[in-house]
Structures are given as structure tokens and as C-alpha cells.
Amino acid sequence: MTGNLRLGFHAPHAADEIADLVAEAAHAKIPIEVRGRGSKHEVGRPVQAGSVVSTENLVGVSLYEPTELVLSAAAGTPIAEIEAMLDEYGQQLAFEPVDLGPVLGSPPGEGSIGGIFATNLSGSRRILIGAARDHLLGVECVNGWGEPFKSGGRVMKNVTGYDLCKAVAGSWGTLAVITNVTMKVLPRAQETRTLLCFGLPDQTAIEAMCLCHGTPYEVSGAVHLEAPLAARLSNANISGAGAAVTAIRVENFPHSVRYRFGRLKDRLAAYSLSLELDDANSRSFWEEVRTLRMFAGSDRPLWRISTAPSRATKLVAVIARTLDIRVAYDWSGGLIWLDTTLTSDAGAVEIRRAIAEFGGHATLIRAEHTTRASLDVFQPLDLGLAALTRKLKAAFDPAGILNPGHMYPGL
Amino acid sequence: MSLLTLPKPDDAILARRDEIVRQLKKLVPAATLIADEEGRRTFETDALTAYRCLPLAVVLPQSTEEVSKVLRYCHDNKIKVVPRGAGTSLCGGALPLEDAIVLGVSRMTRVLQIDETNRFARVEAGITNIAVSNAAAVHGFFYAPDPSSQLACTVAGNIAMNSGGAHCLKYGVTTNNLLALRVVLMTGEVVDIGGDYLDSPGYDFLGLITGSEGQFAVVTEATVRLLKSPEGARPMLIGFGSSEAAGACVAGIIAAGIIPQAIEFMDKPAIHVCENFAGAGYPLDVEALLIVEVAGADDEIDLLLEKLTDVAERYAPSVVRVSRNAAESELIWKGRKAAFGAMGQISDYYCMDGVIPLSRLPEALHRIGAICRSHRFRVANIFHAGDGNLHPLILYDANDRGELERAERCGAEILKLCVELGGCLTGEHGVGIEKRGLMPVQFSASDLAQQMRVKTAFDPDWLLNPAKVFPLEEGRDGQ
Numbered sequence: 001m002t003g004n005l006r007l008g009f010h011a012p013h014a015a016d017e018i019a020d021l022v023a024e025a026a027h028a029k030i031p032i033e034v035r036g037r038g039s040k041h042e043v044g045r046p047v048q049a050g051s052v053v054s055t056e057n058l059v060g061v062s063l064y065e066p067t068e069l070v071l072s073a074a075a076g077t078p079i080a081e082i083e084a085m086l087d088e089y090g091q092q093l094a095f096e097p098v099d100l101g102p103v104l105g106s107p108p109g110e111g112s113i114g115g116i117f118a119t120n121l122s123g124s125r126r127i128l129i130g131a132a133r134d135h136l137l138g139v140e141c142v143n144g145w146g147e148p149f150k151s152g153g154r155v156m157k158n159v160t161g162y163d164l165c166k167a168v169a170g171s172w173g174t175l176a177v178i179t180n181v182t183m184k185v186l187p188r189a190q191e192t193r194t195l196l197c198f199g200l201p202d203q204t205a206i207e208a209m210c211l212c213h214g215t216p217y218e219v220s221g222a223v224h225l226e227a228p229l230a231a232r233l234s235n236a237n238i239s240g241a242g243a244a245v246t247a248i249r250v251e252n253f254p255h256s257v258r259y260r261f262g263r264l265k266d267r268l269a270a271y272s273l274s275l276e277l278d279d280a281n282s283r284s285f286w287e288e289v290r291t292l293r294m295f296a297g298s299d300r301p302l303w304r305i306s307t308a309p310s311r312a313t314k315l316v317a318v319i320a321r322t323l324d325i326r327v328a329y330d331w332s333g334g335l336i337w338l339d340t341t342l343t344s345d346a347g348a349v350e351i352r353r354a355i356a357e358f359g360g361h362a363t364l365i366r367a368e369h370t371t372r373a374s375l376d377v378f379q380p381l382d383l384g385l386a387a388l389t390r391k392l393k394a395a396f397d398p399a400g401i402l403n404p405g406h407m408y409p410g411l
Numbered sequence: 412m413s414l415l416t417l418p419k420p421d422d423a424i425l426a427r428r429d430e431i432v433r434q435l436k437k438l439v440p441a442a443t444l445i446a447d448e449e450g451r452r453t454f455e456t457d458a459l460t461a462y463r464c465l466p467l468a469v470v471l472p473q474s475t476e477e478v479s480k481v482l483r484y485c486h487d488n489k490i491k492v493v494p495r496g497a498g499t500s501l502c503g504g505a506l507p508l509e510d511a512i513v514l515g516v517s518r519m520t521r522v523l524q525i526d527e528t529n530r531f532a533r534v535e536a537g538i539t540n541i542a543v544s545n546a547a548a549v550h551g552f553f554y555a556p557d558p559s560s561q562l563a564c565t566v567a568g569n570i571a572m573n574s575g576g577a578h579c580l581k582y583g584v585t586t587n588n589l590l591a592l593r594v595v596l597m598t599g600e601v602v603d604i605g606g607d608y609l610d611s612p613g614y615d616f617l618g619l620i621t622g623s624e625g626q627f628a629v630v631t632e633a634t635v636r637l638l639k640s641p642e643g644a645r646p647m648l649i650g651f652g653s654s655e656a657a658g659a660c661v662a663g664i665i666a667a668g669i670i671p672q673a674i675e676f677m678d679k680p681a682i683h684v685c686e687n688f689a690g691a692g693y694p695l696d697v698e699a700l701l702i703v704e705v706a707g708a709d710d711e712i713d714l715l716l717e718k719l720t721d722v723a724e725r726y727a728p729s730v731v732r733v734s735r736n737a738a739e740s741e742l743i744w745k746g747r748k749a750a751f752g753a754m755g756q757i758s759d760y761y762c763m764d765g766v767i768p769l770s771r772l773p774e775a776l777h778r779i780g781a782i783c784r785s786h787r788f789r790v791a792n793i794f795h796a797g798d799g800n801l802h803p804l805i806l807y808d809a810n811d812r813g814e815l816e817r818a819e820r821c822g823a824e825i826l827k828l829c830v831e832l833g834g835c836l837t838g839e840h841g842v843g844i845e846k847r848g849l850m851p852v853q854f855s856a857s858d859l860a861q862q863m864r865v866k867t868a869f870d871p872d873w874l875l876n877p878a879k880v881f882p883l884e885e886g887r888d889g890q
Contacts, residue, residue: 067665067666090668131609154768157584158766159837159838159840160842161842161880163619163621166617166621167615170615187668189668210529253714256711308526308608334609361611388596388614388616396864
């Protein structure tokens with residue numbers, strides 16, 4: 001051992017240096033905090049480790065073939081850089097990665113591409129096009145022994161061997177350090193338009209949104225923001241309305257957008273449509289949803305809950321009985337973002353209880369360090385899944401040195 | 412002789428066969444157990460028919476509980492288990508072993524729930540792929556993955572192999588269309604993963620089990636996403652004087668921002684066989700044919716097909732035929748859909764499943780032709796061009812064992828070529844026994860070691876679907 005792993009911050013410029021660091025830590029059984037560019041560092045249970053291994057210096061796009069819809073980048077490549085490159089060719093990361101920067105008190109656009117896949121955070125378009133993990137074609141990683149391994153590849157269809165991309169995606173750096181990612185990209189629509197309804201009660205809004213998703217018009221976003229949250233958007237027509245807003249997005253070639261928009265308006269005739277957003281206004285509206293502008297600039301605990309749309313308002317109603325909350329529904333009600341007043345448990349007791357009753361899972365996205373250290377940030381697992389989780393962790397990181405305790409206590 | 416061997420069976424298990432059958436009889440209803448030789452014979456192979464092996468016994472449970480009982484018994488007695496859906500695997504993924512029982516889910520076929528609001532179907536995993544779409548069609552929905560064996564193949568098998576189909580360019584493959592699974596581990600433990608909502612909590616076991624070739628768990632129930640059927644769909648047919656031009660046209664279509672529902676490619680030999688068989692009116696003087704299908708309302712389709720025609724014109728097509736109605740659409744698809752049957756009429760064939768980056772298509776086709784010529788085989792190419800998933804059909808004589816071995820060598824060279832060009836060994840058929848020996852071509856020792864550790868995490872004794880996916884000498888199966 002060369003003794004490279006001093007306490008402190010390490011940001012090697014090459015994947016094999018990361019492998020060396022991890023191997024050394026594994027040998028000495030020294031826990032390390034695994035990080036990308038650190039934009040989501042304040043999410044999850046705090047990692048107790050003296051050393052940080054960051055991928056922020058593993059940067060650069062090594063492959064971009066627009067006609068094959070594929071891009072490879074080193075894990076620390078800023079996501080903003082990738083999005084700018086895609087934009088030049090009229091393409092995008094279709095799963096619309098959520099940018100947590102603003103709700104965590106940082107500017108938007110600071111995350112890394114590896115971090116996006118490590119946390120599997122997908123935005124509004126997820127409901128049509130799939131999650132971040134669905135767009136991850138290949139990974140190169142370093143496991144908890146410090147051994148490099150890869151899974152998947154650079155082609156769109158690949159069932160060769162187990163799909164370890166899925167294991168790594170959403171594992172928050174607890175299974176392996178991602179050093180390189182290859183992803184599927186998609187064309188950006190030529191036109192985007194958004195239908196808005198104001199003042200719909202939550203349940204009515206969810207019915208309207210589900211109705212839209214139940215059409216063949218490929219609705220690519222359906223959100224409903226309660227009035228106090230709608231008031232925080234920058235579009236004066238929305239923030240000034242003093243009412244909840246429900247937004248339905250259609251993206252396509254202009255001709256199809258016109259046709260589909262018309263059909264959706266017919267379907268929604270009963271819901272008092274109030275406003276339409278043109279292409280530019282639509283894009284800025286959905287960008288604000290993607291960066292969670294409605295929850296920015298606050299330190300109220302913020303939760304992200306996935307459930308079935310048809311049970312969403314009942315779940316929220318149970319929580320609202322005891323907590324003061326503000327709610328935004330995405331994925332036509334299947335994704336609930338809510339913030340609540342500062343309490344010692346960030347509302348976890350009520351929220352977990354509601355989840356147990358209605359089904360789904362909840363993640364505490366924003367909370368004080370001490371709060372995150374003392375409760376379940378991620379959805380607690382039932383016994384069977386918890387046992388499998390421990391076994392999978394051990395299959396990648398037997399010494400438990402990668403982000404220990406970041407997702408679950410003792411893991 | 413063929414190239415693939417199976418591990419030596421465990422004599423101790425073989426000697427206990429009668430006792431094992433007796434014990435199984437106590438666990439499951441008599442009708443679910445097949446122990447006689449005639450009955451077992453039905454399960455001795457799958458769609459990779461060159462390989463056969465009579466299993467110890469076959470169990471076809473009718474519930475998760477029965478699956479659990481059988482697995483627990485086998486676990487406790489260290490008896491290997493080969494899970495089976497409909498047995499349509501082209502890679503020997505359901506090939507039995509002499510000292511294993513076959514555990515088939517084909518009698519678990521119920522649709523348990525269809526939820527229009529939340530847009531999912533919950534089904535028993537032995538249901539056929541087409542039956543899910545048929546059940547959903549009543550409500551105007553469909554289940555997107557559509558492997559060409561969809562009339563027969565089961566959802567359980569689709570999950571095991573992460574099956575794709577003609578429409579996955581637009582709608583994704585099996586893993587992209589699942590919400591929840593009920594699985595039984597080798598210990599008999601039943602685990603529920605996910606729910607009727609998006610993204611399961613914790614590690615993505617849903618994604619990990621999908622495509623694990625029945626080696627992690629037996630899937631007994633699945634909750635799948637349903638999509639609203641498009642208002643309509645129509646194809647166009649474009650013929651080119653070279654496969655280079657056809658490949659460039661596919662790239663041009665994607666560069667124009669169009670993601671068609673399907674882009675199918677046929678080369679000249681395939682066109683001729685299909686045309687002779689189906690009389691679809693395909694041009695016989697072209698080197699390559701694309702069938703490109705788009706969906707939407709009639710007006711939208713017209714406009715998209717116009718755009719596609721504009722794109723195609725840039726690549727000097729020799730034929731462009733746009734379908735204007737259902738009858739014309741049917742005719743265009745008729746040849747393609749009959750392709751594998753048509754090919755079977757003229758010759759036995761060995762169907763490969765490699766994937767290449769689309770930009771390497773001309774080189775790939777050229778070199779595949781050369782490889783086949785060097786082995787003295789004819790080859791026809793029919794494949795999903797949008798995603799580079801090639802299906803070279805090596806035409807050989809199955810009655811000549813020497814030819815089979817030669818075809819396998821030829822196929823292996825083609826798959827090595829796919830990896831060399833930046834692709835992979837298999838896009839949708841799976842590794843099974845067929846390609847396990849080639850895994851080191853694509854993966855390093857540490858890549859494979861990591862996969863095997865995950866296998867061990869699920870099934871420490873390697874009892875579930877053994878002797879597949881990994882080279883025998885690498886895995887624990889050969890020991």
C-alpha cells in the first residue's frame with residue numbers, strides 16, 4: 001500500500017486512480033464518501049467517512065453519435081455541458097433529469113452526469129419516456145474491492161449478461177463508483193405547447209391529467225401545483241392567478257402538436273381550460289418544474305413520494321390532517337412533491353404511516369443534517385427486500401466502505 | 412457432434428429420482444407433476460432444438476405457493492431447477508439438465524387486474540405476451556414489448572430474457588415496461604418488488620431480475636405498464652441499390668428527429684425468399700429494403716410519411732412505396748412477418764442476434780457475408796435497423812450434424828465481429844447455453860466476476876437454471 005488514501009478530498013483524473021484509491025480503502029477497511037460534483041451531497045443519510053472520493057475530475061464526452069442516439073461521458077462531466085452539446089444537434093436527455101440544486105440552495109446546472117444516474121432522478125417526462133435508468137445503456141464502475149467492471153455497452157439493445165446498469169442506477173454510490181456512463185439520447189421535439197387549467201381541486205386535476213395520459217396523444221408532462229406553489233413560478237399569468245394550476249404538455253412536430261392539442265382540449269372541455277402556453281413559455285414553465293422552483297429558497301423539509309395516481313390525493317389528505325404541507329403533483333399524480341414545516345422528524349412519522357396505508361415510497365430530499373442522520377431518508381424496505389439488499393451490497397462492496405449508511409442504516 | 416456440452420449430471424441426484432418424484436407428489440397436485448418419460452419428452456428442449464435433455468421431472472404449478480413449495484424442497488435437497496415459460500428460447504435458455512427438474516409457469520395464465528386510470532395490468536407470469544395485449548385491447552390499451560414469438564411466449568420468459576420486439580425503438584423493451592414483480596427465490600421465499608407506481612424503492616431489483624435468464628428467481632406475477640394504442644399506423648417501403656444507402660437512410664431518419672415505431676431491414680436474399688413465399692410485391696432488383704412504420708392520426712401519418720419520403724430521396728432509393736390504407740399496409744408487412752416461416756420453407760436456419768452500432772452496418776453486412784462464404788453457407792439478413800439488432804440467418808442442413816457444428820462456428824464468428832464493431836453478442840434472445848462460451852469476448856474476467864457475485868447473492872448454490880450465461884469453466888456449474 002502506498003498510503004495515498006489520506007483523510008480528505010480526492011478527485012483523481014483517471015478511473016484507474018479511483019480504482020487504486022478504493023482498493024486501498026478496501027484493504028484498510030476505511031469508509032469513503034463517493035461523490036460526483038457534489039450537487040446532491042446534502043441528500044440522503046450523511047456518510048460518516050474521513051475521505052471523499054469524487055469523480056469531478058473525470059470529465060469529457062468520449063462518444064456522441066446523434067444518428068445512433070448514443071452518448072458516452074466520464075461520470076464527472078457536468079450535465080450542463082452534455083445538455084448543451086445535445087442541444088446543438090436538436091437532441092436531449094429525454095427523461096428530463098430533475099435538478100435539485102435550487103432546492104438545496106445552489107444554482108441549477110451544477111450536477112454531474114454520473115450523479116444523475118447514481119440517483120436515478122427523472123423529471124416530468126418520465127411518465128411517457130421512462131426513467132433515467134431506462135436510458136442508461138452502459139456503465140463503467142469500480143466496485144468495493146477497487147476492481148473496475150463494466151456492464152451493458154453502447155448499443156440500444158443488449159441482453160448480454162446481467163443488467164448491472166440497473167443495480168448501479170439509483171444506488172447512490174453505495175454499490176460502486178461510476179466512472180463512465182453511456183446513455184440513450186432522443187430528438188428534442190420541434191414544438192412544445194402546454195394547456196393550463198386554474199383552480200381545479202386536487203382530485204379533479206388528477207382525473208383530468210389521467211384522462212390526458214389515457215389518450216394516444218403522447219402527453220409528455222402533467223403536473224398540478226397547489227395555489228401557494230403556483231404563486232412561486234415566474235410566469236405572471238400563473239403566479240398572479242391566485243389559484244392552483246394544472247398543466248398538460250404536448251411535444252411533437254408542429255402539425256401534430258396542433259392536432260393533438262385540439263383533441264385534448266375537446267377531451268378536457270369540462271375542466272375550464274384557461275390558458276395556453278406557446279413554445280417559449282412552455283419551455284420556461286417546464287424548466288421551472290424541472291428545477292423545482294416552487295420549492296426553492298426555503299428550508300422546509302421536502303419529500304418526494306411515488307404512488308398510484310388514483311390514490312394520491314387520499315394519501316395527501318391523510319398527511320395533511322396533521323402536517324402543514326404544500327403539494328405539487330407530477331406524473332399525473334403518481335409523483336408527489338411536498339414540503340412541510342420544520343419538525344424534528346420532518347413529518348416522517350405521518351408520511352411513512354400514509355405510505356403504509358396507500359402504497360408507494362417516499363424519500364426525504366431536503367432536511368437538516370441532524371434530521372437526515374436520525375431517520376430513514378429512503379423508504380424502509382420490508383424484510384425480504386431488506387435481506388436481498390444486504391446480499392446485493394455485499395456482492396459489490398463486502399467491506400461496506402462505499403458510502404456506508406447513505407441509503408440505509410448499517411448498509 | 413455439436414459444440415456445446417452440458418455439465419456431468421450428479422449421479423447421487425439421478426439415483427434419487429424416484430424418491431424426488433414421490434416427494435414432489437406430496438407437495439403439488441398430481442395434475443401438475445409430469446414424471447413419465449413421454450410427458451417429460453415434451454420438455455426436453457426449447458426453440459434451440461439442436462439440444463435435448465430429458466429432465467428428472469416436470470412441475471407445472473398453478474400458484475405462487477406451489478412454486479414456493481417446490482423451490483424450497485429443491486433448495487433443501489440441492490436439486491437443480493430449470494424455470495420455463497413457453498420454451499420459445501432461441502438460445503437454449505430453458506434447456507433442461509438430466510439432474511434438474513423443470514419448473515414451468517405456463518399454467519399460471521390469469522389476468523388479475525386491469526387498471527385504466529393508472530394504466531397497468533397485473534398478470535400471472537405464465538400468460539402469453541399476446542394475451543396481455545388482447546386483454547388490454549378491450550380498454551384501448553396495449554402492452555408494448557412484442558417479440559416475434561408473442562403468440563406463444565410468456566411474460567415470465569420475456570422478463571427472464573428482457574425481450575424486445577419490432578417496436579422497441581419507440582416503446583422500449585421489457586425492462587422499460589414493468590412496474591412490479593412477484594418472484595420466488597430459490598429458498599422458496601416470496602418477494603414482492605415494486606407496485607402499481609413508478610420506480611421501486613431501494614436498489615432496482617426489478618431491473619436486475621429482468622434479463623437474469625431465470626437465474627435469480629422464478630417470476631410468478633408481473634405488473635406491466637399499458638400504453639394507449641395509437642389512432643393508427645402505416646408503413647412505407649423503401650428499396651435501395653446498396654445496404655450502405657439503406658443504412659445511411661436509417662441514420663438520416665433519426666437525424667431528422669423522427670423516431671418511427673419500427674424500422675425493419677431486409678437484404679436481397681431475404682427479400683427474395685419472402686417475396687416468393689408471401690407475394691407481398693417486394694422489388695426483387697434491390698439490394699436492401701426498409702420497412703418504416705409511423706403512428707398517429709391519418710393526417711399525422713401522411714405528414715410523417717412525406718417527411719420520411721423526403722429523407723429517403725436523399726439516398727437515391729430505387730423504390731419508394733407509401734401505404735395509403737390498411738390493405739396496402741398489410742401487404743407491406745406480409746412478407747416481413749412471414750420471413751422466418753418463409754426461410755424455414757427453403758432451408759433450416761440458425762438465427763443470430765448480435766447488435767452493432769448502426770454506423771458500422773455496411774461493414775458488418777459485408778463481413779458477415781464473407782464469414783458465411785468462408786464457411787460455405789448462404790446467409791439472409793432480416794433485422795430491426797433502428798437499434799442495430801442484426802438477425803443474420805445462416806442457412807444450413809439440420810440433418811447433417813457436421814453442418815450444425817459448422818453453422819455454430821460461423822455464428823460465433825459473426826457474434827465476435829459484432830463485439831469487435833462496438834456491439835454485443837445478443838440484443839434480445841439472451842445468452843443461454845448458446846452464447847455462454849462467447850461471454851469472455853465481450854466481458855473481462857472482472858466484469859464476469861461481478862456478474863457471478865450477483866448470481867451468488869441470489870442463489871448461493873447456483874441451483875437455478877444452471878450451466879447457462881457463463882462459460883462452464885468460469886462459473887460454478889462445471890464444478
